[in-house]
Amino acid sequence: MTSNPNIPKHVAVIMDGNGRWARKRGLPRHMGHRSGVSAVRNIVEVAAKRGVDYLTLFAFSSENWNRPREEVSKLMGLFVEALQREVDELHRNNVRLEFIGARQQLQAKLCDMISAAERQTHANNGLRLQVAVAYGGRWDIVQAAQSLAKQVAAGELQPGAIDDAAFSNELALKGVPDPDLLIRTGGEQRISNFLLWNLAYAELWFCDTLWPDFGEQQFDNALEFYAQRERRYGHTAEQVEAAS
Numbered sequence: 161m162t163s164n165p166n167i168p169k170h171v172a173v174i175m176d177g178n179g180r181w182a183r184k185r186g187l188p189r190h191m192g193h194r195s196g197v198s199a200v201r202n203i204v205e206v207a208a209k210r211g212v213d214y215l216t217l218f219a220f221s222s223e224n225w226n227r228p229r230e231e232v233s234k235l236m237g238l239f240v241e242a243l244q245r246e247v248d249e250l251h252r253n254n255v256r257l258e259f260i261g262a263r264q265q266l267q268a269k270l271c272d273m274i275s276a277a278e279r280q281t282h283a284n285n286g287l288r289l290q291v292a293v294a295y296g297g298r299w300d301i302v303q304a305a306q307s308l309a310k311q312v313a314a315g316e317l318q319p320g321a322i323d324d325a326a327f328s329n330e331l332a333l334k335g336v337p338d339p340d341l342l343i344r345t346g347g348e349q350r351i352s353n354f355l356l357w358n359l360a361y362a363e364l365w366f367c368d369t370l371w372p373d374f375g376e377q378q379f380d381n382a383l384e385f386y387a388q389r390e391r392r393y394g395h396t397a398e399q400v401e402a403a404s
């Protein structure tokens with residue numbers, strides 16, 4: 161596991177700009193998503209090489225269901241194809257693959273493939289790769305609240321015992337440390353309902369590069385930005401310096 165404090169333990173990425181990448185080339189949007197898969201392969205490799213322990217990628221949001229039916233169905237097909245092609249290689253590279261999101265909303269075939277990939281790679285102790293599909297930060301918080309409410313209703317939990325840790329433990333990323341660095345490609349500077357709870361103290365890095373063009377150089381630029389941050393968590397700079 162990472163010991164260099166200049167390298168983020170957990171990097172989260174909003175992979176945006178596939179559609180514009182395709183449009184710029186006169187191609188249909190789904191060709192941008194296809195190129196985006198190659199960029200994912202690259203970044204997984206680079207992140208592991210740099211010593212990142214956890215990588216969380218936003219692939220499809222709760223709100224992306226509202227896109228044209230044709231685009232949604234092409235994306236779902238692409239997820240199936242990518243799983244078929246990539247899981248064995250990830251497994252050989254010791255990657256532990258997990259998915260977060262409302263997976264009951266996905267078609268049965270994709271859901272089964274996701275579970276199989278999670279089972280296959282479960283014991284790997286290299287990079288932990290979380291892919292967010294049908295994921296929304298608000299969905300995550302709501303399902304955590306429902307789970308806690310059920311425990312209270314069943315008399316298993318006192319309302320006063322619900323603290324930060326108890327709440328975190330019901331979220332999709334339970335057991336995973338909060339992201340240290342959030343990268344968003346594609347020029348927009350917003351969270352778009354990604355990990356609302358977990359990003360509380362993440363360093364935010366935005367770039368104009370469209371996701372299919374994102375590679376090692378851009379990733380290193382983000383790491384360099386991260387290495388220059390002083391993380392204070394509400395303390396003063398003097399307190400942070402005294403503690404280091």
Ligand code: IPE
Pocket residue numbers: 175176177178179180181219220221224235346
């Ligand atoms: C990100 O690229 C991928 C998904 C949201 C599925 P977009 O498809 O949002 O690309 P732009 O933002 O339209 O260029």
Ligand code: IPE
Pocket residue numbers: 174175176177218219220221224348350352
């Ligand atoms: C965010 O991108 C979701 C993913 C990258 C999967 P969007 O393209 O959906 O975000 P908005 O609509 O521009 O905020």
Ligand code: MG
Pocket residue numbers: 176177178346
């Ligand atoms: Mg977009």
